[in-house]
Amino acid sequence: MPRSILVTTIAAAVVAGLSSGVSAAEPEQQSRQEAFAAAADEFGVPESVLLGVSYLESRWDFNAGTPSTSAGYGPMHLTDIEAAGGGTHHDDGTEDPRGDSARPTLLPKAHETDVSAPPPDTIDDAARLTGVDAATLRVDPAQNIRGGAALLASYQRDLGIASNSPAEWYGAVARYSGATDTGAASAFADEVFTTIRDGIERVTDDGQRVRLPATPVSPNTTQVTRLGLRVTQTGEAECPRGLGCEWIPAPYEEFGNNDYGNHDLGNRPEAQKINYIIIHDTEGYYEPTLDLVQDPTYVSWQYTLRSSDGHIAQHVKAKDVAWQAGNWYVNSKSIGLEHEGFAAKGTWYTEAMYRSSAKLVRYLAAKYRIPLDRQHILGHDNVPGTTPATVRGMHWDPGPYWDWSHYFDLLRSPFFSTGTARTGLVTVKPRFETNTVPFTGCDKIGSGNPCPVRGAGSVVLRTEPRDDAPQLKDIGLRPDGTPGTMDVADHSSRAETGQTFAIAERRGSWVAVWYLGQKGWFHANDGVWSIGFVITPKKGRDSIPVYGRAYPEAAAYPTGIPAQTVVPLQYSLPAGQEYAAGLITPSEYYWAVTYDTTNHTVVRGETKYVQIQFGHRIAFVNVDDVDVRPSFL
Template identity: 75%
Template sequence: MSRSTSRTLLIAAVAAGLAAGMSTAAASPGTAPPTTRQGAYAAAAEEFGVPESVLLGVSYLESRWDTNAGLPSTSAGYGPMHLTDVVAANSGGTHHDDGTEDPRGDTARPMLPPSPGEQDFSAPSLRTVDVAADLIDVDAAVLRSDPVQNIRGGAALLAEYQSALGVDSDAPGDWYGAVARYSGAADTASARTFANEVFTTIAQGVSRVTDDGHRVSLPATPVDLDTAQLADLGLRATDTSETECPADLGCEWIPAPYEAFGDGDYGNHDKANRPESQKIKYIIIHDTEGSYATTLRLVQDPTYVSWQYTLRSADGHIAQHVKAKDVAWHAGNWYVNAKSIGLEHEGFAANGAWYTEAMYRTSSKLVRYLAEKYGIPLDRQHILGHDNVPGTIPSTVRGMHWDPGPYWDWAHYFELLEAPFRSTGTHRTGLVTIRPDYATNKPAFTGCDGAGVPCEPHGSGTVVLRTEPRDDAPQLTDIGLRPDGSPGTMHISDHSSRGETGQTFAIAERRGQWVAVWYLGQKGWLKSSDAVWSVGFVATPKKGRESIPVYGRAYPEASAYPPGIPPQAVTPLQYTLSAGQKYAVGLVAPSEYYRAVTYDPTNHTVVRGEMTYLQIQFGHRVAFVNVDDVDVRLSFS
């Protein structure tokens, strides 16, 4: 049976049921809509003949049953069922077009200006709201904003997919194919991964309170899966042969080109031999601000930039493009690029405010795998957002990118990584780790849909720092972002005065319910309820030093460079780290420079120096200090 025929028959069946007086949720005249979210799932499941556990499991993997105040996800999905509407979501460009950041971040080479071209929004998975609207005869705008109708639309889609398979069963495991189809995946491996994750959630059970206050529960339900249905979906096979990924994720190999252009130019990454040549110390979390299809086109363009992995939003599917041993061009800082793996997460809606649970889950599984393989600690000193990567020299600070932004839920992500942020100290141990309640912490950002326009309130892991212990005090000043010395603003991308969940700062002072931390050479105040007490090591200028330099990269001293390799300048950033200030130490950073400016990788060299740096949490971004310039001690000493 064709998809269009099954849709017509389903609409006819629903119409016949209404004519016969069938009870429906918010559809039958005179029938009151469900008053609880749990009731909405139960009613929609009954109306469309979908097992309630299946409907709940699919919705949880998309949205965790949240409404997100009617805002779209970063990939244009709306409501608990993540019905997509790419037109309504006001798609934007890619984050690599915004600002002046050179993705390579290597001043030894000419700047690489990406040219992304047009977005590709052709994927049917980006317009599921239209199909759902036809199925239940409800306007698409209502489906985007009304949770009850959104759940009905998702249930109708599942029922259509089940009908197309010709399976008539109430057993949840017999809906395996429909669930796999709901993922929007075009390949068997990613459809299987999504369906397996849904049914794992059903088998384990889950209960939580949604962002708008509804308690929803999915009781643990053993399921006997009919996985053979995958063969009936007509999906393509997946090339997993070259991927470095957990086997159960079904990662796809879509290689980025390593191609010479002539005149010594080439793209779009550098060959290396990590971790033998250099240790991999970082995993960098990005948001593409482009559709999955556009992102794949770009990473296969030898004149563009690169990253190791791309993750699709609706189903969490992962494609790998660059081997971990090689250096991708993604973070805007060559020192970090040379020691990191980059993950791009699909997202393109300019006003998108949330990420799908499916993508959080596959991303966290991939990061756990990579962290274990390369010995990367699961903390916010090694798992960085692109917005935490420092500029290389003073002139590059302002142009650095700010993704994945303040709506990425770092607390939930680290729970999935099995490394949650917990208190490790007391108010006397000298450090705090930022940890607001994501759901209730809703900073009044502006600029999501035009300069100065207030963003719709939404949960966030960001805490705004103040110059004094009061809510209406001015923000701090980041002279790298705002050279005129003006204070930070609430514009969505202005992180002049913001701490992010998981970041650890040294305590400067306490007053009542407020605590001040050292931040960019200033005292920044936040409420102690937005953080947990921590303990660790801090760096402070050596005794007798009025101030010390702060760096954006940990490059060797000039004498370390062999003949024929020009020394890279050890240039301080524009900030001041003064006597009496303390900053949390994240890791020891050896001085290294990966010289890779030729297509022939036999000419690539790792230069190592005698200098050693410490990475510190200096502001919203990390920074480096020379170990010879600081005293290091326990945070409570």
């Protein structure tokens, strides 16, 4: 099928953007492939093992010398927290994670826990083993690969194993993950050896073609028992086999005055269908984030994923409702996944975490019959505010550096063209590696300082079909009516990979879509043509309201349960405009405001809503206000 492909590389942009002045690609005399071969030979590591480990950490990318979400640098993900620094706190901002106006607002608060506490470093050991200083290991891809090879070789020596067979390197690979438990270490090593068996080839973010030929191998998995790791406590974790998930429960506790935390018990999917999986980032490192979710007075989510090895911990059962997305309607119908990382730091997410997350989401989607598309797999940044007052305070993670295209490839549901330029819809799909959007504020939101030059999944929408035209306006995020900015946290005029919009106009190489009641332009080669359904206001309506939650009408509430006001957001949807339709959903409200679950009730109404892609976030419209039709008519 036709796919949107850009053929340029970002090597020149990366070189221009590196403050250190170090080139993004190796010297001409040694390619990335040759660097792997040379390092493998120098340190006696099977080349397939070195390539497999590097792919699972970084996909062989250099990432412009910037750190990953867990402070790892370069193709081998050598960690150096001192250079990378910490991030913002998970509890910054004004979002009420519960998002239920029937209960007291749960406001952000300071925690004694340091959520920026780092993982252990590996770069110092690599420097000692290679004789190359840490600064060079961070910015020189070839030396970084040498450092990773030296670490693997040292782990193999510690195991007392002398063998050139890749099958005998399972224990060293498992240790390289940095995991502290057997399940996580084994899951990482299993994925590396699956990659070795399957083989893979790709062009990296800095234009280097690297190939790992398919290599039959049956690794000696018993070696993991020799690493001295704790045995994984799987407990009640709900995960597919092979992921090594552990059960670290969030507390459900009562603390007087009818107050309790940090989630609500439920009976899903019997009582309520689970429609969504929400992708978050932690805004902190893994271990301190676990402390947050175990605070009985505060927030919760279902799963936390570690960056370095993709390890998963579950905290809240899928049947129960976590306080995670800032919108009670979405919370009550979703499962939340927190990924170790920082949305605003210009950092990158590891392949190990992408793969674990995709396996988990595929499992959950199959179990709860959740379609694998961007109408159901949402970023936290796609969740709407509940009322006009909450829109501005909603969180915006996982941010533009989350690679939705690659993630959906791993979900086995890739984005591709399903229509033509005449079928009415376009799905955003820039090439992540080459889409170097000039964001600012990665050092501090609002600073105006350029972010690291690296790939992103966003496209910026313009009021006219030219690159220097003003951005659109989002009166919810910027009530003063000023246009959107390039600040990394400002998605006033920004569409994200996988989101589908109704086409408003085409002009040359540009396409305009309907967005927050406006016409927004972007380059057509940053999308693929699609087909589906659209909504438009019913004839005779000048405009219709849009909502942030699909609540029932007042008459649906039984005695004893106060009716929740159906409050329109500050936007409107004018006549003559069309928006891509997602699911059509009945109205629901989960009444759960007490620790005692005996009076918890799911209220269902006669009203039905259509979920639409309204702006960067989704929204809901009353089905009685709109006409729904195929996009090509």
